[in-house]
Amino acid sequence: MRRLHGSYEALRGGTTCEAMEDFTGGVSEIYDLTKAPPNLLNIMLKAYQRGSLMGSSLEPDPNEVEARCDNGLVRGHAYSVTCVKYCEIETPRMSGKVPLVRVRNPWGNEAEWTGAWSDQSPEWQFIPPEEKEEIGLTFEHDGEFWMSFKDFMSNFTMLEMTNLNPDSLDDEDVTGGVSHKWEMSVFEGAWIRGSTAGGCRNFIDTFWHNPQYRITLTDVDDDDDDNKCTVIVALMQKNRRSQRKLGLECLTIGFAIYHLRDPDNVPRPLDLSFFKYTASVARSPSFINTREVSCRFKLPPGTYCIIPSTFEPNEEGEFILRVFSEKSNEME
Template identity: 30%
Template sequence: MAPPAAGLYVDPEFPAGVSSLVGPGDTPLSALCERITWLRPQEICETPHLFPEDRRRALGKQGILGDCWFVCAASVLQTSPSLLHQVLPGNQCTWEHKGYTGRFVCQFWRFGRWVQVIIDDRLPCLGRKLCFSHCQDQEAFWLPLLEKAYAKLHGCYEALWAGQVVDALVDLTGGLVERWSFEVADESFREEMITRMLELKERCAISCSVLHSREGAGDLGQFHAFTITDIQHGFTKDGQSLLLLRVHNPWGRSCWEGSWGNSGDKWALMDQTESSRFLSEIQDGEFWVEKDEFLREFNEVTVSFPVIEKDRFQSIWTGSPLSYTQQIYGSWIKGRNAGGSRNTTSFPDNPKFWLRIKEKSEMYLTLMQRPSSELGASSSMRCSRQLHCEASKRTTPIAVGLHIWKVEKRRFNLQKTILTPPLAGTSSHCYDRQLHLRCELSPGYHLLIPSTFLRDTEGDFLLRVLSSGPITLRLHEINCNQPAEMTSKDATPGVWETLEFKGEWKKSNNAGGSRNFPSYHFNPAISFCVSTNCQSVKVTLRQHNQENLCHAIGFHVYLAPADDGLSPFSQEPCASCIPHSHSLEVSKICNLSSGQYLIVPSTYLPDQECKFSIFISTKTERKPIQSEEMLGQILKEVSVISLMK
């Protein structure tokens, strides 16, 4: 083994020491920190390389860190060359190259963007051997380097001790991932899942998990993830068809002693040539399991969507390319728009979005919570101490949901819409870091409302839509156009619905000035209606002018005359916002009975030109929504219970 060359890259943000291994506090890994040394690949073996020539030798082994979930997810890089080059960019100087520097770059998809992570190639070892993940080919180092970059992204190696395969798959693909639970599925859907897995085995990463073992059958452990490396048909001596799944245990050793285990008794049912073919195909840690045993022993399957090219994916249900993607960020803020689930009358306060669909399309709508360890790009990463502080504050994801309504935008009424059953939605609010809805939607406008289960629960989210047809996604205008003075105190217990009207005062045309001038009646007049169940109306006039050039503005509200031939100005206003004020915005809450009204905005002096907006916010009693939203269970961590020897 050759010693490393002098002057190789040393990562100042993720040092070769205890701070990069563990966070604060006494943990299972803490006891080993003093024995761990950091070595570069050429100090570990004679001929290090990034990838093995035999793809099967790239299978990962987990080591002493409980990150089976990440090791299993990393198999996704074997399914798409474009994805592999996205996560591990090409043209990196490795140990075989003259320009080798010991510096490597990895990329992960985090909260809507690809984040670059730069590391050196010093790796944790015990007794001159890698102590964390490694490949079947122990001279291949793509997995240990990727694991180190992922640990840096999370703050330290120990932060990877427990997690979910689905989260790692999203971080590695930037795409869609589905979890299929066998526990809640009926027999027909289980058969469909197996058929789908058989079709997808060459194009997708497929993982399976044991969340709790059957009583008396604990060979597979619990809270443990595995990789499905193949699915094949076989035949018994008498011609009976069998379906066998090849499963890889990231512990690197077989743990299945069932009928089709490596020394199981069912192999005798096959012709020797047939059984030898199956058994010759397994690597260390792999075993075969028959379909019915698989469905009985494993609790769920996780499947990633095929990657066509960067940030383009293919549906696992129809095979259609999901060629159109839009995303938008949002937040739930206490006292403002954290309205809670449909069980609460405050549900309409939640953020709202318009989704416009131009043709009938297969749709996937995802709602992602901001990861607790979400960081900026490598160039702006914070120091190791800051990373550990962030890692120590990791919290359980909040319970979130997403609902969709088809609406006629021109006749849209929020209160009436949310009282009707949604077109599609989550069956229960769940703690997934990313959830998604799959549906086929027709052309037109759709209202999307993401929510937390409990009211006033704060959090950031990313709403993303992937579609087979063209789409547009934008924020609902009601939230962003509400006047600044409208506070959360104003908004309860009723609901404010706001309409916006735009206008302009023009010299010698309709800039009539205040009621002190005979030209007042030339001013614009905006008509609006007050319904029978309205409690109050808030009128806001906003001039679009620089603050130091403000005109004095105000407005009057008149009851519209029953006879079109009568002038509204022959009567006194029923509400006024005067005296005129040199402000960008003036407003007044008016108690108005049902009927038709006119708002007349004006500047104090005639012939003062300016564009303006009028916001009419009506406050109505909020009817209770007939809904009993359910709360899902907190996700169980997929981890290793004790240190592996």
């Protein structure tokens, strides 16, 4: 990494997600579990099926580094999520499925969760033997433990997820438990002063000068009652770390998504008139000066236009736009 970016100084201030992206080429998402979307369990189940890397953490204790809680968890400490699944459960009164999450403390020792579904906890007597065998259940001081999804949500405060592109999954050692792959489209572009650096929609007269990318979504997600398509859009600015020594920090970037109701009868590229009278249907959460801005959306099938931009016009830089979807899409 130091050789790639020129100096250790260029690496300062990175995030766990940036590191996971650099090693895998994936696209990251960060979830604040105190404000998690209602379908997060489904997101995690599908992420696990696709081999996504997941990490979680608890809010740190301001008075103590890596403080241990009474339940065995450690504050301000990075855990990895190694499995998410529904397990069959049989009790004298009921049978059904319970969502469980397997978490690993990288210390690899006895510092483990001690609540429900922890090692040797009584809940495991209600799981059939064949189910225990299938999930490879062991009770060892190895740092790995199970907990209910509900307990996971109420104890952890942050979830970081890196979704791997299809090329990351060629190694059979990595793909052992991977049953699905993301579809991905990648485009490289640039904002050029006086040409394609139009700024955000606040600058309506030049906004339409920005690069424009069309995506057509046709097939809805599996197991989706809303009949919508999951899309993860990630806008990454290139080479900003290596340019720190020139005094160039990250640009403030974001993107907007527009629905094209009649794609064959709108101008190419979309012009000033289109943006004056058409509102976006989705956008990045904010314009921010980080290396990458990404967000997950659920959109009805149709044709859309993605507009990546800097906040101010005439700011120059190169970027990569990546779009992940559950089903194949057409992009141009």
